[in-house]
Amino acid sequence: MKITVTGVDTMLSEEGYAKVAREALRQYPIIWERLVYLGKSDNVTFRVQTNDDNQTFLIKIHIATSFIKSKGDIASELIWLEALVRDTNLVVPTPVRNLQGNLVTEISTDHRKNKSMVTIHKWVNGKVLAREPTSNETKNLALLMAALHRHSMQWIAPEGFNRTIYNSDHLYSSLKQLRQLVNLELISSEAFVHVEESAHKIANVIQSSKREQSNWGMIHSDLHESNYVFYEGIPRPIDFSNCGYGFYLFDIAETFMHLSSENRKVFISSYSKVNQLQENYFELLEAFFIWSIIRTFAFHSLNPNEQQSLAENFPSVIQDYFIKYLKGDNFLLN
Template sequence: MHTKLQIYDLAKDAVDASLKQYNLDIHKIYFLGRSEHVTYRIDTYSNESYLLRIHTNELRREEIESELVWLEHLSGGGLQTPRGMKNNNGQYVTEVEIGEATMHATLLVWVKGQSLQEQITLDDVAHVGQLMAKLHERTTSFQSGPEFVRPVWGEDSLRKDVEKLGRHYFDFMTDGEFERVQEIADKICARIHSLAKTGDTYGVIHADLHWENIVHNNGEPRAIDFGRCGFGFYLYDIAQSLMGQSPQGRKAFIDGYAKQRPLPADYEDDLESFFIMAVIENTSFHSDNPEELEHLKSLKNYLMKVMDRYLEGESFLFGN
């Protein structure tokens, strides 16, 4: 078993070996960052750019390949999303042997655009809501077979996040506060269990469409970084994007979405359940990172207030 730092070191060695399996006239290679992947921008002499990902997470080859199959479907509908490039063997996923380790690499066409640097307006938020609606609409025609494997965001994933939080909460949360989180998670799981999965409400979703995963080209928002994509309710996808938004921004997002695609009748209660689910997930994700501890402490009062309102059946998404 390799440590995370050892895996990152192996990923550096995998770059050249991976690129040899593609016919590219490489001009420059830029290191971008590392998280679930180690990423590089590849610029060519033919003025094309690509994103190289050396995968350092525990996803299987089938899961990585499935993401690119779905992206191919999205781009076929005219959406400007990342698109996977097949290697010289006609495969989306490239395997390279580095020492005793097998590394997976993928190459995607670079999505042109810039992150918004200036103040984000409500119109910008509404346009992203419309973009998400287009992604969902396109996905309704996607047919996934047994070979298509991606994570599922729902009851089981939420329970796993609560289990993780239970190992780390004591640094920023009291025992009583964690017990409330458990109570709320049980309520959310029961609600998710009661929802019908239809082609209009459930499918493959981005699951992480926040501002860092959006670029703009001539005022048009484009989604990037689909690494968390998986099966889930479309309302959960919306809820993930509403985190960090003001009540006015949430309303603008919903208005933009509804202009492109209708929302289910009486959707607000379910959306608030998924919003709380997303908040718990986010808290759990950062709970074992010492660098996030002060941030989690600063957010705790807000977190408890919103959860209390949810438990009391008081609407909160579009209010103060």
């Protein structure tokens, strides 16, 4: 994937980010009253409040973590969101175009000509679950993902559309990042051997899996309990910043990391009533589940404050998942 050097200064203070947000809002048809700081992870976000409770927005200042996204990459995320709004009945974060009709607004952050990439979406009402979803909520979550995949199966991306591709290269990139914990002596090289062997096994699965309209396309790739909200019992997806091209089963595997084994069974049952699962889906799901662990650990290893916790959890994760996967023992629904 192409890497650029465009991005916001990650050392800005909260007020510095607020200044960027206020400057960006001048380029949108929004009469706003207050900014509420929400936090910083992949992006810095503020809720934009107006004098109308039905007109609330989310402003997102895109910053660099493991890689820096170009303006085109960010715009492509919003192009897919616009297509979902146009083509489906799903409630998603609807992008707001600026006064020039652009999806992404560039704001200068200092006198060195650094630029911040800013986007605005309509606020999605709902509540984040602070618990495991119920069986019925899991059914609805599966139907949501099935609807996203159904759209991907028929959607044709416009020319110039550019998003992350979740393939073996992406897997090995995560593996390389995770190896830094070995270099820091936070996990043992003996334990990491199981991760490397698993990654090679998964890479073979990825490369031997034929990409077809029914199993590969645009995916959310990060649909966990912080990235969907429930409104009147129906889940609504939010934060599409990690969306990209991948296997639909990889999308499911990412969500399975945050579901109990019983809810995984419910999810499969509900999803398969809408989209037919391929014959070897279970084998692929277990491989992609391990891939999801590698990806998640690699992402969190970028944060020095989380590295010790990862190291403490590593031995049990190796025992419960990686060793079983390498032996061919099923673990996903146990």
